[in-house]
Amino acid sequence: MLELRAITAGYERHAPVVRDFSLTVGPGEVVGLLGPSGCGKSTLARVAALLHRPDSGTLLLDGEPVRHWRHRAARAQRTAFGVVFQQPRLAADPRLRLAHLIAEPLYATGRRSEVPDRVTELASAVGLTPDLLTRRPHEVSDGQLQRACLARALVLRPRWLICDEMTAMLDASTGAALVAVVEAYRSTTGAALLAVGHDRTLLNRWCGRTVHWETSCEVPEAS
Amino acid sequence: MTVLSVRGLSVRFLMPGGRRVAAVTDAHFDAAAGECLALIGESGCGKSVLVSALLGLLPANAQTAGEARLGDLDLLAADERTLARTVRGRRIGLIPQSPAAHLTPVRTIRSQLEETVAALTGVRGRAALRSAAEQAARRAAFPEDHLDRHPHELSGGLAQRAATALALVGDAPLLLADEPTTGLDRDLVDHTVDELRRHVDTAGRALLVITHDLAAAERVADRVAVMYAGRVVELTDADAFFGAPGPRHPYSRGLLRALPDRAFTAIPGMPPELGNLPDGCAFAARCDRAAATCATRPPMTATVACHHPYVPEDSHA
Numbered sequence: 001m002l003e004l005r006a007i008t009a010g011y012e013r014h015a016p017v018v019r020d021f022s023l024t025v026g027p028g029e030v031v032g033l034l035g036p037s038g039c040g041k042s043t044l045a046r047v048a049a050l051l052h053r054p055d056s057g058t059l060l061l062d063g064e065p066v067r068h069w070r071h072r073a074a075r076a077q078r079t080a081f082g083v084v085f086q087q088p089r090l091a092a093d094p095r096l097r098l099a100h101l102i103a104e105p106l107y108a109t110g111r112r113s114e115v116p117d118r119v120t121e122l123a124s125a126v127g128l129t130p131d132l133l134t135r136r137p138h139e140v141s142d143g144q145l146q147r148a149c150l151a152r153a154l155v156l157r158p159r160w161l162i163c164d165e166m167t168a169m170l171d172a173s174t175g176a177a178l179v180a181v182v183e184a185y186r187s188t189t190g191a192a193l194l195a196v197g198h199d200r201t202l203l204n205r206w207c208g209r210t211v212h213w214e215t216s217c218e219v220p221e222a223s
Numbered sequence: 224m225t226v227l228s229v230r231g232l233s234v235r236f237l238m239p240g241g242r243r244v245a246a247v248t249d250a251h252f253d254a255a256a257g258e259c260l261a262l263i264g265e266s267g268c269g270k271s272v273l274v275s276a277l278l279g280l281l282p283a284n285a286q287t288a289g290e291a292r293l294g295d296l297d298l299l300a301a302d303e304r305t306l307a308r309t310v311r312g313r314r315i316g317l318i319p320q321s322p323a324a325h326l327t328p329v330r331t332i333r334s335q336l337e338e339t340v341a342a343l344t345g346v347r348g349r350a351a352l353r354s355a356a357e358q359a360a361r362r363a364a365f366p367e368d369h370l371d372r373h374p375h376e377l378s379g380g381l382a383q384r385a386a387t388a389l390a391l392v393g394d395a396p397l398l399l400a401d402e403p404t405t406g407l408d409r410d411l412v413d414h415t416v417d418e419l420r421r422h423v424d425t426a427g428r429a430l431l432v433i434t435h436d437l438a439a440a441e442r443v444a445d446r447v448a449v450m451y452a453g454r455v456v457e458l459t460d461a462d463a464f465f466g467a468p469g470p471r472h473p474y475s476r477g478l479l480r481a482l483p484d485r486a487f488t489a490i491p492g493m494p495p496e497l498g499n500l501p502d503g504c505a506f507a508a509r510c511d512r513a514a515a516t517c518a519t520r521p522p523m524t525a526t527v528a529c530h531h532p533y534v535p536e537d538s539h540a
């Protein structure tokens with residue numbers, strides 16, 4: 001169970017982009033968070049994934065309150081999340097070959113021995129051929145790079161997945177393929193999902209429950 | 224009246240080590256006044272290279288073949304000076320992918336419009352420039368009371384309109400919109416393409432929209448060209464494509480089936496590398512209709528390049 005209670009968050013002290021927002025994602029549940037871009041949804045997603053400390057409010061993971069965010073977050077909590085963002089080019093280290101990119105969280109958590117098996121398994125799950133795994137981000141398409149980013153998000157077998165506009169940049173077929181990978185992963189592991197996006201049709205199709213982002217959009221779009 | 228006529232357009236990139244990448248191969252299509260053609264396909268299918276070729280913005284290692292006639296001018300043969308002075312902005316209005324990045328951040332929308340008016344039209348003098356800029360803003364439904372703002376003070380929708388206003392200044396007969404809806408919310412997508420459509424309907428411009436957003440294409444286009452692995456594989460009427468009887472090429476059908484309001488199932492596999500295309504149909508490895516004949520390349524017929532296209536009777540398949 002992932003519980004966000006009365007979260008207020010932002011980047012400037014007096015101008016929060018998320019105000020007093022509460023949301024619960026039950027075990028194995030798929031929740032869509034629907035709202036226009038530039039209104040703080042992504043910030044909320046980052047709070048939920050322990051990547052951004054809120055100004056106030058509480059985040060509970062299976063009843064345990066989260067006390068630290070980002071690199072200071074408890075490892076067991078941090079590694080329980082897999083996150084995929086909208087723009088793979090901003091999310092991927094341009095120097096790393098895709099195989100290394102996917103394996104990065106395993107190296108970072110000292111699980112080097114699992115690398116070969118996990119990378120092979122995930123590459124095939126997301127549809128990346130061995131040849132693509134040897135390339136660097138600039139040598140592959142956006143869709144191929146997003147496949148690698150999704151594989152990386154799954155590599156530690158997270159209990160919670162956060163997909164922030166994962167398919168917004170992609171063509172219909174690649175988008176549907178990535179959603180199918182997420183759903184296959186969920187059906188074998190029982191992981192829960194928070195899918196953040198602006199596409200109503202997509203979220204209604206994908207998610208059991210869709211929450212509408214109700215705050216008014218006063219915040220200028222992030223540039 | 225045909226505004227743009229593309230015949231046998233091909234673009235090759237020469238890579239280090241003598242490798243050749245076939246980014247666009249043998250594209251044929253027209254765009255007429257008062258008509259919108261949507262060029263659809265996934266990233267890396269060659270559609271953005273095609274746009275660069277039309278604008279003369281290809282990198283130095285590109286080689287082109289074929290023709291792209293805009294009136295009496297062949298865009299592929301024109302030199303940079305001609306393109307810069309008489310084509311970009313004047314004969315082709317470009318509506319860019321990310322308007323925020325395309326607008327100059329440190330200057331107001333008014334000053335950018337005035338500068339563009341001065342560069343592209345005969346209007347001279349402060350007062351005349353001012354009123355021409357205001358008129359340009361009105362044409363793109365950009366609110367006059369926002370003219371003194373800087374790009375970062377605009378919402379995504381208004382930035383898009385500012386970019387459109389700039390693209391319209393030169394009264395170009397051809398508008399080229401490159402992924403104009405990327406990153407926009409659905410309401411804004413609808414709004415943006417409706418405005419583009421308005422310039423086609425009221426000003427009789429030809430509009431070429433490049434997009435991976437099928438819903439936007441459905442809303443705006445009269446005709447659709449589908450690109451796959453550098454080739455136009457289907458070129459047809461938008462109503463027939465999105466409605467009944469539906470597309471005839473298996474790739475086009477797969478794309479539509481992948482939409483979340485349709486079957487939401489992906490086409491298996493990935494497109495081939497443009498540097499390493501198979502001899503036969505480039506879609507064969509992913510195609511459920513592939514047969515032995517598909518080892519030879521299917522020629523383009525009236526609307527489709529496929530050996531075994533769907534025919535209207537089996538459109539339910």
Ligand code: SF4
Nearest residue numbers: 504507510517529530
């Ligand atoms: S030519 Fe053959 S392989 Fe290619 S799309 Fe048509 S049926 Fe499929």
